Structure formats: structure tokens, C-alpha cells
Amino acid sequence: MDLSAISPTLLVASLMVAATPILLAALGEMVVEKAGVLNLGVEGMMIMGAVTGFVAAIETGSPWAGFLAAAIGGAAMALLFGLLTQVLLSNQVATGLALTLFGLGLSALIGQGYVGIKATSLGRIDLGALSDLPFVGRVVFGHDPIVYLSLLLVLGVWAFLRFTRAGLILRAVGESHDAAHALGYHVRRVRMLAIAFGGACAGLGGAYLSLVRVPQWTEGMTAGAGWIALAIVVFASWRAERVLVGAYLFGGITVLQLNLQTAGARVPVELLSAAPYLVTILVLVLISVRAGRGGAAPADLARPFHAST
Amino acid sequence: MTALLELEGLTKAYPGVVANDDVSFAIARGGVHALLGENGAGKSTLVKTIYGLVKPDRGRMRLDGYPFAPTEPREARAAGVAMVFQHFSLFDALSVAENVALGMETPPPIRDLARRIRAVSEEYGLPLDPARRVGDLSAGERQRVEIVRCLLQEPRLLIMDEPTSVLTPQEVGILFATLRQLSAQGTSILYISHKLEEIRALCDAATILRGGRVVGGCDPRETSAAELAERMVGAKLSAPKAGGGAPGDTLLRVEALSLPPLSQFGMPLREVSFELRAGEVLGIGGVAGNGQDELLAALSGERLATPGSVVFEGADVSRLGPVARRRAGLLTGPEERLGHAAAPDMTLTENAALTGAARKGMLRRGFLDWGRARDFADEVIARFDVRTPGAGVAARSLSGGNLQKFVIGREVLQEPRVLVVNQPTWGVDAAAAGAIRQALLDLAAGGAGVIVVSQDLDELLEISDRFAALNAGRLGTPVPTAELTMERVGLMLGGAHDMEATHA
Numbered sequence: 019m020d021l022s023a024i025s026p027t028l029l030v031a032s033l034m035v036a037a038t039p040i041l042l043a044a045l046g047e048m049v050v051e052k053a054g055v056l057n058l059g060v061e062g063m064m065i066m067g068a069v070t071g072f073v074a075a076i077e078t079g080s081p082w083a084g085f086l087a088a089a090i091g092g093a094a095m096a097l098l099f100g101l102l103t104q105v106l107l108s109n110q111v112a113t114g115l116a117l118t119l120f121g122l123g124l125s126a127l128i129g130q131g132y133v134g135i136k137a138t139s140l141g142r143i144d145l146g147a148l149s150d151l152p153f154v155g156r157v158v159f160g161h162d163p164i165v166y167l168s169l170l171l172v173l174g175v176w177a178f179l180r181f182t183r184a185g186l187i188l189r190a191v192g193e194s195h196d197a198a199h200a201l202g203y204h205v206r207r208v209r210m211l212a213i214a215f216g217g218a219c220a221g222l223g224g225a226y227l228s229l230v231r232v233p234q235w236t237e238g239m240t241a242g243a244g245w246i247a248l249a250i251v252v253f254a255s256w257r258a259e260r261v262l263v264g265a266y267l268f269g270g271i272t273v274l275q276l277n278l279q280t281a282g283a284r285v286p287v288e289l290l291s292a293a294p295y296l297v298t299i300l301v302l303v304l305i306s307v308r309a310g311r312g313g314a315a316p317a318d319l320a321r322p323f324h325a326s327t
Numbered sequence: 328m329t330a331l332l333e334l335e336g337l338t339k340a341y342p343g344v345v346a347n348d349d350v351s352f353a354i355a356r357g358g359v360h361a362l363l364g365e366n367g368a369g370k371s372t373l374v375k376t377i378y379g380l381v382k383p384d385r386g387r388m389r390l391d392g393y394p395f396a397p398t399e400p401r402e403a404r405a406a407g408v409a410m411v412f413q414h415f416s417l418f419d420a421l422s423v424a425e426n427v428a429l430g431m432e433t434p435p436p437i438r439d440l441a442r443r444i445r446a447v448s449e450e451y452g453l454p455l456d457p458a459r460r461v462g463d464l465s466a467g468e469r470q471r472v473e474i475v476r477c478l479l480q481e482p483r484l485l486i487m488d489e490p491t492s493v494l495t496p497q498e499v500g501i502l503f504a505t506l507r508q509l510s511a512q513g514t515s516i517l518y519i520s521h522k523l524e525e526i527r528a529l530c531d532a533a534t535i536l537r538g539g540r541v542v543g544g545c546d547p548r549e550t551s552a553a554e555l556a557e558r559m560v561g562a563k564l565s566a567p568k569a570g571g572g573a574p575g576d577t578l579l580r581v582e583a584l585s586l587p588p589l590s591q592f593g594m595p596l597r598e599v600s601f602e603l604r605a606g607e608v609l610g611i612g613g614v615a616g617n618g619q620d621e622l623l624a625a626l627s628g629e630r631l632a633t634p635g636s637v638v639f640e641g642a643d644v645s646r647l648g649p650v651a652r653r654r655a656g657l658l659t660g661p662e663e664r665l666g667h668a669a670a671p672d673m674t675l676t677e678n679a680a681l682t683g684a685a686r687k688g689m690l691r692r693g694f695l696d697w698g699r700a701r702d703f704a705d706e707v708i709a710r711f712d713v714r715t716p717g718a719g720v721a722a723r724s725l726s727g728g729n730l731q732k733f734v735i736g737r738e739v740l741q742e743p744r745v746l747v748v749n750q751p752t753w754g755v756d757a758a759a760a761g762a763i764r765q766a767l768l769d770l771a772a773g774g775a776g777v778i779v780v781s782q783d784l785d786e787l788l789e790i791s792d793r794f795a796a797l798n799a800g801r802l803g804t805p806v807p808t809a810e811l812t813m814e815r816v817g818l819m820l821g822g823a824h825d826m827e828a829t830h831a
Binding site: 183186187189190193194197198200201202203316317 | 379380399400401404412416417418419420421425428429430434
């Protein structure tokens with residue numbers, strides 16, 4: 019095995035790219051769960067974002083239009099979930115699972131004519147001399163705009179939840195919808211907005227896969243990224259800064275195992291490929307052992323709300 | 328005095344029930360007005376109407392002479408109406424300051440708000456730390472959060488829904504001092520309570536509701552509690568009578584029982600010891616969250632204790648689960664009716680079978696005899712006057728008082744040797760509460776041992792032979808109830824000493 023073939027610079031730079039789709043999706047899902055809604059349809063919203071983004075980018079020739087369309091596509095899927103669970107009061111877990119299946123199927127249908135085409139990729143932001151600095155240049159200044167956007171979103175969500183009144187109301191709705199309702203807050207409206215935001219984020223994450231990371235359309239290309247995003251929200255105990263850590267940790271292991279494979283490590287390839295998932299399970303177990311019962315989860319997570327009186 | 332708020336012919340109907348029927352009365356400026364009535368008399372609907380949570384079908388309200396018809400709480404708050412809720416209005420995971428901010432229209436930045444919370448809480452003798460998590464506070468402190476939240480809005484009308492149900496006598500005293508201070512400053516107070524003596528001590532006017540209608544008004548200072556109760560219920564009430572008789576052998580002995588807390592916000596049990604004798608009712612008082620749930624779980628067998636700590640009729644049952652303890656005759660009735668004492672979506676028959684199967688012979692080679700289960704459910708319904716269309720309805724569909732009668736009756740009719748109940752009459756109206764207390768006394772008179780865990784001190788003093796206080800997971804030494812005064816009980820409950828000083 020030749021470990022010197024693994025360059026730390028490239029490793030860090032590529033883990034950021036590998037982690038961005040999950041980071042976006044997990045961040046959106048965290049906001050949704052903070053509002054007390056469990057949307058298990060992240061995978062479906064991601065793949066819909068991937069396909070609508072790809073189609074829009076091919077048809078218009080602009081990757082930016084693609085990302086916009088992906089956000090809209092993801093949000094539309096999420097609002098379908100919102101309509102079912104918040105207005106028609108269907109079961110959130112079942113509806114979320116159905117949303118994933120529906121998204122996988124619908125995206126395959128939409129994307130039929132687009133298999134094998136290559137999309138115009140998003141350019142890196144060129145910061146001239148800064149990007150030429152050793153290590154730092156490649157790691158900090160050498161990315162495409164969406165990577166920076168995702169980092170800004172982490173900061174934005176963190177500040178929103180911590181410092182703004184709207185953020186406080188969103189947390190309150192997730193903690194106790196009955197109390198929030200009694201104080202006169204619009205539980206359903208807050209949750210719908212959170213759900214739409216979560217869908218838009220998942221859509222962006224999906225489009226990042228189909229427009230930047232791969233960049234092609236293949237059926238089922240999200241390959242479980244949405245599920246990992248859901249796990250990362252729990253891993254992060256519903257905090258934005260920890261979502262970032264979790265997503266980059268997962269991205270890091272994904273990239274590392276690829277590097278180890280190419281470096282010829284004497285470990286079965288299957289085991290290496292499974293490593294990120296195994297580590298995710300391990301971390302989740304450790305966290306739930308430490309946090310005890312309940313932990314940091316919003317108290318009214320996944321409980322249906324109906325203003326009866 | 329002129330009227331601040333006038334209600335005129337308010338009517339609100341829900342499918343199948345008229346919650347408010349042509350309700351009219353007026354609240355004087357600076358007055359403390361009591362709203363009396365049993366469960367389901369329409370008090371909640373009425374205050375929700377005033378607070379803008381419910382839109383009336385008919386009728387008008389006038390605030391300060393101007394028409395007042397809030398469509399949401401925001402409007403009511405803007406008009407100067409504030410409300411302290413019975414429950415459901417605090418957020419455990421948020422800080423005191425955040426909770427207060429959520430109840431205000433235009434809150435200042437958190438740091439200024441923290442300063443104002445300190446100022447107001449000192450002015451009214453209600454000490455509060457704005458940075459603490461609400462989930463870690465005691466019931467009395469939680470209520471202070473709600474009151475301070477209201478006071479910061481400088482309300483003209485303060486609505487209080489059952490504010491004293493979870494407070495120690497000392498805390499009640501502090502609350503009343505605060506309310507009198509507010510009333511003297513010109514704030515009107517609408518006060519809802521079951522506790523008639525409190526209303527007589529505090530309020531200067533009262534409106535009595537029964538079945539959604541106003542059945543009369545009175546001056547509670549000049550009306551006896553018995554008369555108020557009769558007008559509320561519409562019938563004479565009789566106080567429960569104890570059977571008397573000397574206590575017999577020791578049935579249950581608990582020795583140095585220690586347990587870690589149930590949850591993040593729970594309380595550990597610390598070296599709890601007591602004995603329960605046959606024919607005796609032991610009352611265990613204490614403010615909520617002092618270990619009641621943990622004690623009940625340890626006695627019922629939901630949580631296993633260290634060997635030798637729970638001894639029932641001479642046998643060590645501390646490592647036995649609930650089913651084995653039931654079979655031996657140690658029965659329990661937990662506090663939470665829906666979801667703990669009864670499975671909400673299952674029928675009364677099924678719920679009867681869930682705890683009664685072993686003792687009432689419903690099991691035949693592992694199969695349930697549904698006929699016997701139905702007979703048992705029917706027996707409970709008949710003996711305890713449970714108002715329900717039949718044993719086939721879901722537990723959820725019963726009103727709180729009726730379901731409580733059912734779950735207590737289910738345990739009593741299994742003829743336990745020892746029955747442990749937690750909050751047997753919580754949120755239950757006077758007539759149903761009387762029936763439940765009588766059933767517990769009858770059980771003790773028949774030779775069983777009864778432990779009543781409750782936050783209602785009047786109830787404990789009325790029915791128990793000995794009284795012990797649970798404070799921070801420690802159980803005090805049981806004292807014969809006959810020797811007790813309210814003041815002594817308050818001191819036994821503890822935790823209130825520091826608050827007296829701030830009000831002096």
C-alpha cells in the first residue's frame with residue numbers, strides 16, 4: 019500500500035465537495051425538525067432536485083438556472099409532504115417514506131431523455147494569487163460558489179435560530195405546538211415554511227450532485243445521501259455547527275476510503291465502501307448512549323398538530 | 328367602580344355540546360372576579376373567547392366601553408388582556424427570558440429583557456433567573472415565569488386559569504399578595520379555580536357557570552364555601568366519611584429506596600423509607616417533580632429497585648415486575664390518565680383487561696376471556712357511575728373525570744391488598760372527586776392499605792390517616808394527620824423558605 023499517493027491537500031479539498039450535498043440536505047432537514055416535523059423524504063426531495071436542476075441546466079445552458087429550478091423542485095416536493103401531513107394530518111413517517119419512493123420514481127421518468135448527457139459545470143471562483151497559495155489556496159479559496167453558499171447557509175441558520183425572533187418562534191413551535199398555539203402563533207404556517215426551506219435545501223444538495231460532483235444524470239444517483247443527511251441531523255443533536263462537522267466527517271471518510279482503494283489498501287473493497295455508513299451507525303449509537311433518553315430532540319418532533327379548541 | 332370588560336350573550340356551540348349559552352357578566356375595574364364551575368361548565372371556552380382563541384357564535388364583548396372582538400391572542404394582548412394558563416404554555420427547552428419573549432408582542436433584545444424581568448420580579452416579590460432553562464424549574468417557579476410574562480405587558484385584565492393547583496401554601500400566599508398588589512394598582516383579574524376557600528379569600532365578585540349557562544353571581548366574601556359548591560354542582564355534596572378502626576399489620580415496608588431519575592428533568596429518590604399498615608391511608612404530599620413519578624414507578628414495578636427495598640406482606644418484591652406485583656395484590660394507579668393509566672385508543676373493555684386480567688380470572692391457558700373482561704368493565708362503569716355510552720367506546724372519548732373514575736374503579740374492584748394512586752382527583756370536578764375519595768376510604772375500611780400521592784393538600788388532610796412530604800426525592804417521617812396544621816404542612820413540603828423573605 020502506498021500511502022504517499024494520498025495528498026492531504028486534495029483530500030481536504032475533495033472532502034468538502036463530497037460533503038456539500040449532504041451538508042445542504044442535512045441543514046434543511048435540521049430546520050424542519052427544529053419546527054417539530056420529521057420529513058423522511060429527504061432522499062426523494064434530493065433526487066427531484068438533482069433531476070429538475072439537471073434538466074433546467076441542459077435546457078437553458080445555465081447551471082445557475084439549474085440550481086434555482088432544483089430549489090423550486092425540492093420545495094414543491096416538500097410542500098406536497100406539508101399538505102399531506104400538516105393539513106390532511108397524515109402520518110409523518112409513512113408520508114416521508116412515500117415521498118422518497120415517489121421522488122425516485124418520478125425523477126427516473128423525468129430524466130429519461132437526459133441520461134448520458136454532460137452538463138456545463140459551474141466554474142471555480144478564481145481569486146487569483148490567493149488560489150495559488152500552497153494548501154490554503156486549494157482548500158480555502160479554490161471552490162465553486164455552491165460550497166461557499168453552503169457554508170454561508172450554516173452560518174445563517176445558526177444565527178437565525180439563535181438570535182432572531184422568527185428563529186425563536188420556530189424553536190418554540192417545535193418544542194410545544196400546544197403552547198405556541200395558545201400564545202397565538204401560527205403553528206401550521208411556521209411548519210409549512212420550514213418544510214419548504216428544508217425541501218429547497220435538499221433540492222440544492224441534489225443538484226450539486228448532478229451538476230457539479232458527477233456531473234451527469236443517472237437514475238437513483240443520490241444513492242442514500244438523503245438517509246445519511248437524516249442521520250447527521252441526529253448526530254448533530256439539532257445544531258447547525260455540528261451539522262457541518264458531521265457532514266464533513268462523513269465526506270472525509272467517503273473520500274478517504276476512495277483514496278485507500280486507489281492506494282491499494284489490503285482491505286476488501288466492499289468493507290471500505292461500507293465504511294462511511296458503518297461509522298455513521300457507530301457515531302449514532304455512541305451519541306444516543308451519551309445523551310440518554312430524549313436527548314436534545316425537539317419535544318414535539320413528529321407529533322401531529324391539530325388546533326381542536 | 329365602572330366595568331372594564333362586559334360580556335353580553337356570548338354563545339359558542341361545538342358539535343353535540345353548547346359550551347357557552349348566552350353568558351353575560353361584567354368585570355369591574357381593579358376587581359378580582361371569580362369564575363366558578365365544574366369541569367365542562369364552559370369556563371375554558373369562555374376565557375379562550377376573551378383571549379381571542381375561540382370565536383363566539385353570538386354575543387358581544389365591550390372593553391372599556393368599546394366593542395372588543397379579538398380574532399387572535401395578539402389582538403387581545405394589544406388591547407391589554409393577558410392570560411396565565413393552567414398548562415400548555417411554557418417551553419421546557421427554552422430559557423426563562425426566551426419564554427417571556429415569546430409571550431410579548433415586541434420584545435426588547437434579550438439582554439434588556441433579562442434586566443426588565445429581574446426588575447419586575449423583584450417589584451412583585453417573585454424572584455426569577457432569566458437565564459435558567461424552564462425545564463429545570465419547580466412548578467411554582469414556572470408559574471412565576473408566566474405571571475412575569477403577563478406583567479411585562481402591563482395588562483388591564485389578567486386572566487388566571489387554575490393558578491394554585493400546583494403550589495405550596497406559602498407559594499399561594501405569595502401569589503395572592505401579588506394579585507392584591509396588582510388589583511390595588513387598578514388591574515382587573517379574572518380568577519378561575521376549583522378551590523372555594525381561595526376564592527372566598529381573594530375575590531370580590533363571582534360568576535357561577537353550570538352546563539355553559541350563568542346560574543348566578545354572588546359576593547364570595549359573604550357566601551359560604553358549601554353554598555358556592557352547591558350552586559356549582561346544583562346538588563348537595565357530602566364530605567367523604569372514613570370508616571375508622573385501628574390500623575392492622577404492616578402490609579408494605581419500603582426501606583432505604585434509592586433510584587436514579589427517570590428522565591433529564593426527573594428527580595432521584597433518596598433513601599425513601601416508610602411502612603404502610605392494613606386499614607390505613609397514607610398521604611404523600613409534595614410539589615410536582617419532587618420524585619412522585621419515580622416513587623410510583625418503584626412501587627408499581629415499572630422500575631426495579633435494589634433487593635430488599637420494597638417488601639410486600641413479608642416477601643421481597645423489589646425485583647418483581649408489575650404483573651407479578653399485581654398478582655400478589657400490590658396495585659397502582661399512575662397520574663397520567665391518557666397514555667399511562669389507560670391506553671387512549673383502546674376500548675374500556677380492553678383497558679379493563681389490561682390490568683385486571685390476572686386478578687379477575689380472565690385468562691384461560693393464555694387466552695383472554697373477553698366475556699369476563701366486558702362484565703368487569705360493566706361492573707366498574709356501574710359501581711363508579713362512569714358516564715359513557717358503554718364499555719365499547721375508546722378511553723380517549725371519556726371526559727377527564729369519567730375516565731379517572733374508571734381507572735381508579737378498575738383498581739379498587741380488583742380488591743387489592745395495597746393500592747397506590749398518584750393524583751387520584753387531578754382535574755376532576757367536585758362530585759367525581761368526592762366519589763373517588765369515598766371509594767379509597769371504603770377500601771381502607773375493608774382492611775387494605777392505601778397510599779395517596781397528591782398535590783392537593785386539602786384532599787390529603789381530608790382522607791389520610793398519616794401524612795408525609797416528598798421533597799427533592801426525600802420522604803419525611805409520616806405524621807398523624809390529626810396533629811397537622813396548614814402552616815406545618817407547608818414547612819414540611821419545604822423549598823418555600825427563601826421566597827417568604829423576599830415578600831416581607
